[in-house]
Structure formats: structure tokens, C-alpha cells
Amino acid sequence: xxxxxxxxxxxxxxxxxxxxxxxxxxxxxxxxxxxxxxxxxxxxxxxxxxxxxxxxxxxxxxxxxxxxxxxxxxxxxxxxxxxxxxxxxxxxxxxxxxxxxxxxxxxxxxxxxxxxxxxxxxxxxxxxxxxxxxxxxxxxxxxxxxxxxxxxxxxxxxxxxxxxxxxxxxxxxxxxxxxxxxxxxxxxxxxxxxxxxxxxxxxxxxxxxxxxxxxxxxxxxxxxxxxxxxxxxxxxxxx
Numbered sequence: 001x002x003x004x005x006x007x008x009x010x011x012x013x014x015x016x017x018x019x020x021x022x023x024x025x026x027x028x029x030x031x032x033x034x035x036x037x038x039x040x041x042x043x044x045x046x047x048x049x050x051x052x053x054x055x056x057x058x059x060x061x062x063x064x065x066x067x068x069x070x071x072x073x074x075x076x077x078x079x080x081x082x083x084x085x086x087x088x089x090x091x092x093x094x095x096x097x098x099x100x101x102x103x104x105x106x107x108x109x110x111x112x113x114x115x116x117x118x119x120x121x122x123x124x125x126x127x128x129x130x131x132x133x134x135x136x137x138x139x140x141x142x143x144x145x146x147x148x149x150x151x152x153x154x155x156x157x158x159x160x161x162x163x164x165x166x167x168x169x170x171x172x173x174x175x176x177x178x179x180x181x182x183x184x185x186x187x188x189x190x191x192x193x194x195x196x197x198x199x200x201x202x203x204x205x206x207x208x209x210x211x212x213x214x215x216x217x218x219x220x221x222x223x224x225x226x227x228x229x230x231x232x233x234x235x236x237x238x239x
Contacts, residue, residue: 022229024052025065026099029077032069043185047135047198054196081232084110085126086119088221088236092208093125095235096225106230113225126202129235133181134201135174136160137193145172152187153180175203204237 027048035042039049045066052062068075082103084096094117100106111119138160142148149157152174160171172193176184178200185198210218218238226234 019227019229020055021052021057021061023099023232024048024055024057025061026079027232028052028062028065029069030079030099032066033071033077037066037070037072043182043189043195043198046189047185047195050194051196082106083122084114084119085122085124086114086117087125088117088218090208090210090214090218092210092218093128093204093237094222094225095125095129095202096231097233097235098228098230099232100230109228109230110225113228116221128206128237129202129204131178132201132203133176133178133184134197134199134203135176135181135185135188135195136164136197137172137174137188137195139170139172139193142170142172142193145170148172148188148191148193149174151191152184154184199233201233202235204235206237207239208237210238 028045031042031045031048035044037045039046049062049066064073067073069077071077078101079099080101080103082098082100084098086094086096088094096110098106098110132155135154139148145157145159149155149172154174154176156175158173158175160173162171164171174184174188181198181200185195189195215238218236222234222236225231
């Protein structure tokens with residue numbers, strides 16, 4: 001798989017649209033808080049807005065969360081990132097990133113969700129992943145994604161699942177050096193790519209091979225964690 005675990009057809013099967021919007025609103029606010037409200041100079045915010053538009057989030061909701069994150073409203077963004085490490089069933093290493101305004105709520109909730117796996121201490125599995133930049137982008141008629149990756153300065157590229165393409169014909173996941181994330185994202189945008197994700201990520205160094213029954217069990221475990229309101233990203237060493 002790519003750097004981030006995703007259930008097949010998650011955009012269609014995911015729980016309620018309200019829950020999807022809630023997570024996207026958090027990402028927009030945090031992106032604006034960290035990098036400012038200007039889309040042109042903030043690749044993470046630009047990608048978050050594109051993803052929100054793809055999921056039909058209302059324009060006024062997007063704009064309100066940008067202003068909220070940038071400190072232009074009375075509301076303040078109090079989200080912090082908490083990272084959890086451990087193992088899913090069958091000893092699959094996973095990293096879970098949460099965005100929360102109350103870690104005293106999130107931490108015990110995650111412990112409960114890990115009851116069929118094993119929650120570890122900080123550093124327990126991080127060494128099994130590489131820290132990378134991740135750019136997901138679509139294009140209407142790109143002919144060669146490898147050439148696009150070279151021109152943008154990405155380390156590697158892989159094709160995106162068809163379920164995530166929407167109306168686009170071509171989709172790609174570009175892996176970059178941490179320091180090159182913004183430059184790669186901006187170069188792809190200038191070349192006509194529609195960037196929907198631009199963020200730091202975890203890429204597993206090795207993949208755990210599972211049979212279909214084991215994969216189903218692990219996927220259900222990961223889905224339960226991913227559906228939790230405070231979960232931002234889930235990374236797992238499976239295909």
C-alpha cells in the first residue's frame with residue numbers, strides 16, 4: 001500500500017458525512033494555523049481545501065475554518081497532535097495520529113480501541129517506518145507519472161486507487177524528502193495536477209504478509225480506529 005492505510009472505497013462507505021466533515025474541518029483549521037490562510041503559500045491548506053471540495057463541504061464551512069485556524073475569528077484552534085504506536089492483530093505495526101482538543105479523552109479512548117491489538121510506548125514501532133513527505137494528486141490527462149515525479153523532485157511515485165480518482169483519469173501518490181514536500185506540491189500544482197493531500201507521513205519499511213482472513217480482521221481493527229472522531233491518520237505495514 002501507500003504510506004497511509006485506507007479501506008477500499010472508504011470515501012463511499014465511511015460512516016456519516018458529518019463525521020467526515022468534522023475531520024476535514026480540523027485539518028483545514030490546523031493547516032491554516034500552522035501555515036497561514038493564503039492557499040498559494042500553504043500547500044497543506046490548499047490540499048485540505050481541495051479534499052474538502054471533493055467531498056462537497058460547503059464553501060462557507062471551508063472559509064470559516066480557514067479563518068478560525070488563522071486566528072481571524074474569536075474562536076481559537078486548540079487541537080494538538082498525539083501519536084500512538086503499537087500493533088494491530090497478527091503483529092502488524094501501526095502508527096495512529098490524532099488531532100484532539102482534549103487528550104484526557106482521546107488517550108483512554110484509543111486504549112479501548114487497541115484492546116484487540118497491543119498499544120506500545122513512544123518509539124515502539126516508529127523505527128519500522130520512514131518519515132517522508134506525501135503528495136496525492138490527480139490529473140485529467142497526464143501521460144507519464146514517473147516523468148512528473150522526476151520533474152517535481154519526488155523520490156518515488158505510485159498509482160492511486162481508482163476509487164479515489166473521482167472524475168480524474170490519472171491519480172498518483174508522490175513520496176518526497178521531508179524538506180522537499182512544499183516544493184514538490186507547488187511544482188505539481190503548477191503542472192496542472194490537482195493536489196488533494198500534502199503532508200508529512202510514515203512509510204513502512206517492510207510489509208506484513210497476511211492471508212485473506214487475517215487481512216479482514218486487521219482491516220476491521222484499523223477501520224474502527226480510523227472511524228474514531230479524533231483520529232487523523234492511520235499508518236499500517238500492510239498492502
